[in-house]
Amino acid sequence: MSGLPVLIGGSEVDELLRYQDLVPRLEAALGQFSSRTGEVVQPVRTILPLEKYSGYLGVMPAYIPQDDVLATKMVSFYQRGEGSSMPNHQATVLLLDPERGALQAVLDGKAITDKRTAAVSAIATKLLKPARADVLCLLGAGDQALSHYEALTQMFPFKEVRRDGRRAARTSAVAPGA
Ligand SMILES: NC(=O)C1=CN([C@@H]2O[C@H](COP(=O)(O)OP(=O)(O)OC[C@H]3O[C@@H](n4cnc5c(N)ncnc54)[C@H](O)[C@@H]3O)[C@@H](O)[C@H]2O)C=CC1
Ligand SMILES: O=C([O-])C1=[NH+]CCC1
Numbered sequence: 648m649s650g651l652p653v654l655i656g657g658s659e660v661d662e663l664l665r666y667q668d669l670v671p672r673l674e675a676a677l678g679q680f681s682s683r684t685g686e687v688v689q690p691v692r693t694i695l696p697l698e699k700y701s702g703y704l705g706v707m708p709a710y711i712p713q714d715d716v717l718a719t720k721m722v723s724f725y726q727r728g729e730g731s732s733m734p735n736h737q738a739t740v741l742l743l744d745p746e747r748g749a750l751q752a753v754l755d756g757k758a759i760t761d762k763r764t765a766a767v768s769a770i771a772t773k774l775l776k777p778a779r780a781d782v783l784c785l786l787g788a789g790d791q792a793l794s795h796y797e798a799l800t801q802m803f804p805f806k807e808v809r810r811d812g813r814r815a816a817r818t819s820a821v822a823p824g825a
């Protein structure tokens with residue numbers, strides 16, 4: 648590859664990554680990951696503790712030979728003090744050309760992390776949810792609560808959504824007591 652890698656920022660990732668596309672693709676990728684024929688090459692995530700700052704850096708490379716996709720995520724996560732305005736999680740995804748090892752794209756990984764995690768919960772919910780479970784309960788009101796709210800209400804016709812009320816300001820899309 649020649650030239651600079653493509654940079655894809657958070658709002659663009661957020662706009663492009665739709666649950667209706669993400670969920671089936673992830674379900675297929677999880678199937679590839681679980682297959683006995685080793686269709687996904689993914690070592691266990693490396694976690695670097697940053698004790699001094701109550702944080703961690705995680706490095707998560709993966710390669711899918713069938714699709715010839717090589718990428719790695721780097722995610723940092725910290726225990727923040729109550730009321731801190733700093734983000735708990737920050738992430739970057741690097742996409743590489745598997746043949747040459749050249750960097751092709753740098754993607755903001757925060758929206759990817761939020762949506763991927765919620766999409767996997769949605770897949771698990773699809774497989775495990777009893778037919779008559781029609782109330783969604785969310786514990787916490789942070790970024791994952793919001794992405795789970797979005798993924799799960801887009802995928803299932805819940806009659807009611809309940810959540811606990813802590814840090815209501817972080818999750819404006821879920822009304823208090825809703
Ligand atoms: N497996 C994965 O890929 C990922 C896992 N995570 C994990 O998901 C969890 C949530 O992440 P975020 O939403 O980004 O964090 P966040 O900090 O945005 O939200 C956490 C929420 O939990 C609430 N909370 C804390 N203690 C509570 C308690 N005892 N009872 C009820 N609510 C409580 C907080 O008030 C806050 O609303 C974290 O443990 C994080 O490490 C996050 C991203 C990806
Ligand atoms: O896989 C991930 O992105 C994370 N796991 C725990 C915090 C972030």
